[in-house]
Amino acid sequence: MRKSLFIQSIGILALSVATSCTPSYFGKTYAATQNVDVYFDAKDVKREHETMGTTEIDQGFSSIDAMQQKAIELGKSRGADGVIMKLTEEVTGSSKSDFGNVKNGSKNNTYSGGSITTNMKVKKVQATFIKYK
Numbered sequence: 001m002r003k004s005l006f007i008q009s010i011g012i013l014a015l016s017v018a019t020s021c022t023p024s025y026f027g028k029t030y031a032a033t034q035n036v037d038v039y040f041d042a043k044d045v046k047r048e049h050e051t052m053g054t055t056e057i058d059q060g061f062s063s064i065d066a067m068q069q070k071a072i073e074l075g076k077s078r079g080a081d082g083v084i085m086k087l088t089e090e091v092t093g094s095s096k097s098d099f100g101n102v103k104n105g106s107k108n109n110t111y112s113g114g115s116i117t118t119n120m121k122v123k124k125v126q127a128t129f130i131k132y133k
Contacts, residue, residue, distance in 0.1 A: 023055045023056065023057045023070065023071075023074060024055060024056075025053055025054075025055045025074060025078060026053055026054055026055070027051075027052050027053015027054060027078070027129060028052045028053055028078075028131075029052075029053075029078045029079055030052070030078065030079025030080075030131060031079050032076055032077055032078075032079055033075075033076050033079055033080060033081060034076065035076075036072050036075040036076050036080055036081065036082060036083050037081065037082040037083070038068075038072065038082070038083055038085065039082060039083070039084045039085070040084070040085055040086070041084070042084050042128070044084075045082060045084065045130065047132050047133075048132070048133045049081070049082065049130040049131060049132050049133060050130065050131050050133060051128055051129070051130055052078070052079075052080060052129045052130060052131045053078060053080075053128075053129045054126070054127065054128050054129065055071065055074060055126075055127050055129075056124055056125070056126050056127070057070055057071055057124065057125045057127065058090075058122055058123070058124040058125070059122075064087065064123060064125070067123075067124075067125040068085060068125060070125075071083055071085055071125055071127040074127070074129075075127070075129050078129060079131070080129035080130060080131060081130060081131050081132040082129070082130045082132070083127050083128065083129050083130070084127070084128040084130065085125055085126070085127050085128075086125070086126045086127075087123065087124070087125055088123070088124045088125075088126055089121045089122065089123055089124070090121065090122050090124060091119045091120065091121055092120050092121065092122050093119075093120045094117050094118060094119045094120060095117070095118050095120065096115055096116070096117045096118075097115060097116045097117075097118070098113065098114075098115045099113055099114060099115070099116075100112060100113020100114070101113065
């Protein structure tokens, strides 16, 4: 009984780790496709099409290439004929570092210093999936 519960717990943990990198999708779904055309601007799509859905991919990937590949695979699984991708950056926070020094003078002391603010950014791939008419 304990062994069975342990195995089930490991299975649930593995599933949650595997799905943590699964982006959410909003839109229609068709029969899966084997090939997805990749575009980086909607003006490049010359065929008549409809927008079938969107997703945003940002966390859990080691590179931009991995995010692009995930968008392509998601498009195939949702039945897209093409995907229009856009790379964006979102500022998620900032950090501030203060610095300075005091110079002892013969008549008075002077202080000079400043601060540096660094924005923390997250790169995202926004994908719009299309179906040719």
